[in-house]
Amino acid sequence: MDHHDKELLGREPLDDKELLARRFEADRGHLRAVAYRMLGSLGEAEDAVQEAWFKLSRSDISAVENLSGWLTTVVGRVCLDMLRSRGSRREDPLEYYVPDPVVRVVGGTDPEHAAELTESVGLALLVVLETLSPAERLAFVLHDMFAVSFDEIAQIVDRTPAATRQLASRARRRVQDATPAAGPDAHRQREIADAFLAASRGGDFEGLLAVLDPDVVLRADGGRTLAAVSKIVRGAEAVIAQALMYAKFKQAALPVVVNGAPAYLSVVDGRPAVLMSFTIAGDRIVGLEILADPERLATLDLSEEDLARAAY
Missing domain, CATH: 1.20.140.160 (PhyR, sigma-like (SL) domain)
Incomplete structure (x- = not known):
C-alpha cells in the first residue's frame, strides 16, 4: 500500500x-x-x-x-x-x-476538474490520438x-x-x-485570436493572411444534425474563403479557453451556436477546430450568466 x-x-x-x-x-x-x-x-x-x-x-x-x-x-x-x-x-x-472540448470563460473561475482534464492536452493532440x-x-x-x-x-x-x-x-x-511547434505565451495567443476575429468580422483578407499559417488546417464538425457543415479545409486562402463558417461570430461572441487554448463561442438567442478554437505555433494560427454540432454544444458546462457575457 x-x-x-x-x-x-x-x-x-x-x-x-x-x-x-x-x-x-x-x-x-x-x-x-x-x-x-x-x-x-x-x-x-x-x-x-x-x-x-x-x-x-x-x-x-x-x-x-x-x-x-x-x-x-x-x-x-x-x-x-x-x-x-x-x-x-x-x-x-x-x-x-472534433473531440469534446473542456470550456471555461475568460476571466471566470477555472473549475478544478477542468484543470485536471486539460493540463497538457489540447484539441489538436486529441485529434491525433483519434x-x-x-x-x-x-x-x-x-x-x-x-x-x-x-x-x-x-x-x-x-x-x-x-x-x-x-x-x-x-x-x-x-x-x-x-504536433505543431510550441506557441507563444497565453496573452500573445489571445491577441492573435482576437486579430483573427476582428479581421473576419471586417472582411479583412490581408489581416487574415497575416495571422494564418500558409498550411493552416480547419476541421469542422457539425454532428448528425449539421452533417453538411463537417469538412476539412487546408491552406490559408481556402480557410479564408469559408466565410459562412465565421458568420455567426459577427453576432455575439464570448471569449473562452478550450483545453488551454484561446477560443470563441458564438451565442445566438442565449444559446451556444458555434465554438471555434485556435492552435497557434510561432505567431501564426496553424489549426482551427470548429464545433457546430447542436447536440454537443448544448452539453457545454456554461451558465446563463456566462452566456450573457457574449458581446458584439
Whole structure:
C-alpha cells in the first residue's frame, strides 16, 4: 500500500465500503483525466470512471499494494473496450470529428476538474490520438502521459512488454509528426485570436493572411444534425474563403479557453451556436477546430450568466 493509501485509510480495513468510496473520490480527478485522453469524450470518460467504481466495489483488493495504480489500469482496460466497440459502430468520417472540448470563460473561475482534464492536452493532440489504434492509444496515453510501466500495459492489451513498447513507439512517432511547434505565451495567443476575429468580422483578407499559417488546417464538425457543415479545409486562402463558417461570430461572441487554448463561442438567442478554437505555433494560427454540432454544444458546462457575457 502506498503512503497516500495509508494516510487516507489509517488502520481500517481496505474493504470498508465507505473508506473505499472516499479513496476512490480522491482519485476521481486523475481517473477522469486518463479516460478523457483515452476517449476524447467527456460523457464516455465519466462512464468509464463510473465503471471503474463498480469494478472496485465488486473486487477483492486486499492484496492490492497501490490502489491508484490498480484503478488507473482498470480505467485503461474499460476505455480500451469502449474504443474497440466505438470503432465497430462509428458512422461519422473520423477526419471530421472534433473531440469534446473542456470550456471555461475568460476571466471566470477555472473549475478544478477542468484543470485536471486539460493540463497538457489540447484539441489538436486529441485529434491525433483519434487516428491511433485502440491499443496504440492505450500504450501511449498510459505510458507517456501517466508513466504506467509497459509490463502493466502488456497485461491489459494481452501482448508482451516488448510488443507493447512498440505500440507506444509507433504512437509517439505519429504524435510527434503531427504536433505543431510550441506557441507563444497565453496573452500573445489571445491577441492573435482576437486579430483573427476582428479581421473576419471586417472582411479583412490581408489581416487574415497575416495571422494564418500558409498550411493552416480547419476541421469542422457539425454532428448528425449539421452533417453538411463537417469538412476539412487546408491552406490559408481556402480557410479564408469559408466565410459562412465565421458568420455567426459577427453576432455575439464570448471569449473562452478550450483545453488551454484561446477560443470563441458564438451565442445566438442565449444559446451556444458555434465554438471555434485556435492552435497557434510561432505567431501564426496553424489549426482551427470548429464545433457546430447542436447536440454537443448544448452539453457545454456554461451558465446563463456566462452566456450573457457574449458581446458584439
